[in-house]
Amino acid sequence: MGELSTRRLRTDEQGDFFDVFAAAFLDDSLEAAREVCSSTFRAELAHGVFDGDELIGCAGRFDQEITVPGPAQCPLAAVTAVGVKPGHRRRGVLTALMRAQLDALHDGGVPVAALYASEAGIYGRFGYGLASFESHLAVPRGAAFLSTVDVDGRPVREVGRERAVEVVRARYPAVAETRTGWLSRSDGSWEARVLDWPNAHGGHSAPRFAVHPDGYAIYRPKRKWTARGPAHELHVAELVAATPQAYAALWRYLLDVDLVSEVHWRKAALDEPVLGMLANPRAADRRVVDGLWVRLINLDRALMARRYSAPADVVLDVTDRFCPWNQGRWRLRTDAAGSAATVTRTEETGHLSLDVTDLAAAYLGGSTLAGLARSGRVVEHEPGALVTASRAFATDCAPHCQEGF
Template sequence: MGELSARGLRADESEAFFGVFSDAFLNDSLRSAAAGGLYGPTFRLERAHGVFDGDVMIGGTGRIEQEITVPGPAQCPLAAVTAVGVAPGNRRRGVLTALMRAQLDALHGNGTPIAALFASEAGIYGRFGYGIASYESHLVVPRGAAFLPTVEVDDRRIREVDREQGVEIARARYSAVAADRIGWLSRSDGSWEARVLDWPTVRSDLGAPRFAVHPDGYAIYRAKREWTPRGPAYQLHIAELVATTPQAYAALWRYLLDFDLVAEVHWRKAALDEPVLGMLANPRAVDRRVLDALWVRLVDLDRALMTRRYAAPLDVVLDVTDRFCPWNEGRWRLRADASGSATATRTEDAGHVSLDITDLAAAYLGGSTLAALARSGRVVEHEPGTLVATSRAFATDCAPHCQEGF
């Protein structure tokens, strides 16, 4: 085995890159899907990195440049990390560490404040400074599930439209909502196709995307046909559901739940506090599973902390450890005013709260509280009262949520 080296990739190395990705996940369909434009124009190979054993690529990681809505709400540049893989037979050689090192150094160099990913295995990315910043609910709701009588359903007609019309309508509705929803991503040219409409095509058991359009929202869903000796038992799989009013949200759910031939409605990327959970007359009717979703990495702590807004005034010194990105390590004074705007500057003052960068990342979007992390022994308070004040300043009214994969 030769000496390992990590570097940025050239445009002619696409086949090798996606070959490593496909082999790492033991999924040949990823190779063909990638060759056919799985990531679309949003993915540029010159932003990817590879690790080489001599001339052979044995590991790779890419990123998509987006913006993410952070508490405020405010828009923050994001490196959406994707296609991370190490070729079989090369584990335990430091390949992933070299990939993360190269990628985070590049992000630090170009000024990207935060990175995020969906982790294939939950034990991998904490050692590189990523923390669980949001959770998602996998929901299965039976057909016909009744709402509480207090739920107001907009009775304006919902209509099915073709893909061209659906995308045009969805673009406008999504833009009106995404800027206020913590964890939602911007969608540049190609994002709709790559991450929403065509991404699930690797699941061959689902039909083409269908569009249910309301004057104040839309649902994109796919059908899984199923026939049993007792009759039809189709599943509807929600890819995305967006509404600008609670009444439109209720109407879209009612439409899906009352569909003929259907036994269940599935949504694998619902929010932790998805409103439908509080709308049902019988909440036990829902089969719900909660899993980690976005893992966030604060690449440059000061710029990341100053991009978001805070729920209460704050003046605290954070003593931060960051073994993988030493430029973040040390004591930082975080000051937030009554408007929520903040400054983060280095200081020699004693720390009020000690924590690792992973824990700061976990609290960054409001998905975890610093107070809860302290109860787990991960955050330490040195000045009485500062932990609660800091935790409340980082808190948000709604759980962060990202309803698309990358």
């Protein structure tokens, strides 16, 4: 084994990138993603670690925006395809990738990065905090709603892909700008991730599209026949609604499709409204898993990008071992409405002590600072500061990202 080196990839190394990605995840089906992603993935935004001339580790990203509490739009590095080739692990390859990527993002002034973690114990040491949760939902066909649920009476219709893409492009942006955790869609990469991503192992059919005047649902049927008859499943890829009534209409449509036994959604929000719409609250089977892991790259820019639910004037004593430019005491001061904040370095005594991972966990409102304090992860030095800061960072709705990357 030779000396390791780290650098940005060249455009002509995109094929090598996908080779390492597929090998690292032990998944030959990812080969099918190569063609799907080739038109939107930019190798020059990725970093690689080389053993001599051999690419043995990779970390890519998409440049997008994410809706943060406010709502407000914040530039985001959507980190993806991080992996190390088998036979080259335990040599510091992942650390080298994270070092190169975070340094580059810091130099570029990017406030925030986010990723989905293949293993939950990996990314905390690089400053990523668990910032949102997802629900794996399964709701039986025909599940009744409460009589008080207001279902938009306008029809839901199935349309073809071409028409559906027009609807998505027209409907998605306005809703996404109001939903904390949702991503922008200016580069077209969402089509590969949502519409065209292969399902080699899932046995799902091609995407189908249910359209309402105020929203849409994208889903994939999974055929299943039993001795008692059909028991197909509908697997929701995305559901977007501009009004609660349209949301109810789309769910009612999905729950009433013939030949179906259950509707599944693996990326539902923690507080998904359909859970409160069911007449029988036990009808839905739900499993909660981790969602987005967030990294505050330039802490001051990140904290000033979002809005706050209550006024605050607190000094945060932050530790950040991997990105030392964030380490130290920062004064977060909002206006009376919490709509604008300033974040400056200070020599004042810290009111709260916490690690950057804990600040990242609270950034989207997915965890509260008070809850983290009960876990021993946030320490209060100034009485009342914890309640003040926790209320300021809290949000009305759980953050949620319904697309993978």
